Amino acid sequence: MDNNTILCKGNDVIALAAIRCGCDGYFGYPITPQSEIMEKLMEEKPWETTGMVVLQAESEVASINMLYGGAACGKKVMTSSSSPGVSLMCEGFSYLAGAELPCLIVNVVRGGPGLGTIQPAQSDYFQAVKGGGHGDYHFIVLAPASVQEMNDFVDMGFDLAFKYRNPVMILADGIVGQMMEKVTLSPPKPRWTDEEIIALSGSWATTGKPSGRRENIITSLAMDAAVAEKFNEKLQRKFNEIRRREVRLEKIKCDDAEYLLIAYGAMSRICEETVDNARAQGIRLGLLRPITLFPFPSEQIAAMTPQLKGILSVELSAGQMVEDVRLAVGDKTPVTHFGRLGGIVPAPDEVLAALKRTYLQNENE
Amino acid sequence: MKEEIIIAGFGGQGVLSMGKIIAYSGIMQGMEVTWMPSYGPEMRGGTANVTVVLSSRRISSPIVSRCDTAIILNQQSMDKFESSVRSGGLLLYDPNGITKPPARKDITICKIEAAEEAAKTGNAKTYNMIVLGAYLKKRPVVQLENVIKGLKKSIPERHHKLIPANEQAIHRGMEAVR
Known part of the structure; x- marks a missing residue:
């Protein structure tokens, strides 16, 4: 058994995978059954190694808007929560989708409605797949069934998010979050340098305006109905391309x-x-x-x-x-x-x- | 080969960590493993249980309704899990605190006086390792050398000096099981 193969909880492996895929920032607020994600990040102290930021925000509303800010700069940012906390983030989801910002959101689903129960459930399917927030948008939604997939889908989620400039959600549940299985961790990748971010996302991200190009504006506001319709049609073309190419x-x-x-x-x-x-x-x-x-x-x-x-x-x-x-x-x-x-x-x-x-x-x- | 184990007792008895050591031992022996805890508003003194599956093949469900082995360490768990053992399976229990001993005739029932044995060693924390030894004696699904490797993986390095004491407790459990 090599050193990268370990017995690990689904939640813990999300944290390890985030560090190893070069994530720039995690912003979250604790809630069962996924609190181990932030606990593991705090234990690993990635700010001392890769420079990744790990921040416990004052609320889920703050966390999701920190994602908006980080993603607008072209950074790889993520959050995680469980059902009631995810409901609090839904306004932010719509804004992220409207501003076409890549990011990763993990929902380790528990039973609802309301505060519900901390036991595993899959009753957030509609919220994840059909919207949650307002407007005609979709997340790309990945459903891991094993601890190995909890590891693999973090890196894959970021790849898809940046490929389509769209938020990606890992829709897990209390079982895959809490169980331990054998998992082979991904080889570590360094975080993107500023130059790499400019090369990859400089056409849209707020990476600092050089002379000779117009400023990049991150917004979901389109007051002119004709402009708003054109933008929505573009979004729908993107979702149709995702439907054609990304079914797994x-x-x-x-x-x-x-x-x-x-x-x-x-x-x-x-x-x-x-x-x-x-x-x-x-x-x-x-x-x-x-x-x-x-x-x-x-x-x-x-x-x-x-x-x-x-x-x-x-x-x-x-x-x-x-x-x-x-x-x-x-x-x-x-x-x-x-x-x-x-x-x-x-x-x-x-x-x-x-x-x-x-x-x-x-x-x- | 497939072994589905439920371990159940009080929080603080080392139920979850015993499950983790069995699971790690399985990995060391090249097996597939799952470890699924009960999780709830649980605390020291409340009930805790874990389901561990060891298999030579890919494991489908980490949740089982019937098990090959139940390791039962308090009466509440006896009430809940005695009926879960498959016919022909093993029920291993610590009689300390058990008011209604298991009565089934279609399974193998074994006793380990683990609380008493742990008291004799003067280290109550070896309790779960004594139970583990008893289990391994009755169901040698993993070899002892792989259990020791599993222990090394499950215990943080700063506590590795405690491994010999744990190994002794496993042997004590192997000898004391009835």
């Missing part, structure tokens, strides 16, 4: 599947075991795991419908992602939702029982 998913035992589970994040891990248990009973079950929730793998799901007798969308929510599954599938295949609420996590056999109840009762009779 994993298919498990789908080749001969007659029934399909669709689940993301920690829930997909539980469903993977459901697939094995079902196959042991002769049920041809597969699992499709969206890795990107925006863009959603609609085409890939639709392409599977000819072979399927039924789809069960499994979420730790009352049924949010299932709406996107229905949009993808139309009336070609029956789609049903199964979920547990308020922080309760179903066991693999509970998912199998739900599948049987929904689709296999008549066959058994």
Whole structure:
């Protein structure tokens, strides 16, 4: 085992990955179940090594606006929170998207609504994927299902954020945040130098105006409706390009599947075991795991419908992602939702029982 | 090979760290591992539990409803997890504080007087290592040399001088388990 392979908590690895990918600044406010992210950063003291800033802001509202300032300068900046804290940031999300600022936001989701529970949930899907803030915008939303992906998606998230000048969200949950697994850390990358930032983002970022070019202005304000419409059309072209190019998913035992589970994040891990248990009973079950929730793998799901007798969308929510599954599938295949609420996590056999109840009762009779 | 373990007891007994040492030992032996704690508004004296899965293959669910081994260190945990052990599995418990001993006939039930043994050593903090020794004796899923390597990885370097005491506690547990 090499020294970069360790046993690590999902939350802790977010902190380590941030330092190792050359992140310039983390701004956050503690909340369970993700407080370890900032605790780990404080323990690692990256300001003494890479020069990365780690700052506990006075609130989530302050944190997200610190991201706005850092991102406007072309820096790699991030925050993390959990559901109630993320709700507080939503105004900032809209401004970041409107100003086309690259940044990384981690939501380690807990049960809601309101203060809710600190136990794991996936009930922030709508907020993450459909908006949260106001206006026609999307985040790129990545859903890690393992501690390794918590590591990998930090660097990938920053890459996507800068490629599209758009905020990226890692939508995790209390399970992947709190569990420990074996993880291989990414090789460390240095932070960008001022020259590198100017080369990469100097066309838009506020990196200091040299003579001979106009000033770069970071704003989401467009008072003239005609200008605002043109800008919105440009944003939509960007989102369409993201839809075409950035869909990521994993298919498990789908080749001969007659029934399909669709689940993301920690829930997909539980469903993977459901697939094995079902196959042991002769049920041809597969699992499709969206890795990107925006863009959603609609085409890939639709392409599977000819072979399927039924789809069960499994979420730790009352049924949010299932709406996107229905949009993808139309009336070609029956789609049903199964979920547990308020922080309760179903066991693999509970998912199998739900599948049987929904689709296999008549066959058994 | 796959071993699903639930360890449950009071906060402060070293339940979570015992799980971490087992998980690290598994990694040292080249296995895949997951470690999933109960997390809640928990504190010293409250209940704490952790699920550890060791497997030679990729692990799907880190959460289990049935386990191969339950290590139970208080009555509340006995009430909650006795029924979770798979038929043919192992239930290892410390009788200290247990008012209703396990009654199942379809599993192997073992006792480790870990509180008493720890008191004899004069170091109550070795409690969880005595329990770990008892577990390893009954289920040698990881080799002792890998457990020692796992200990080195789980314990901060400034505490490495305590490793021999922990190793002795593991041996004590191996001898004391019934």
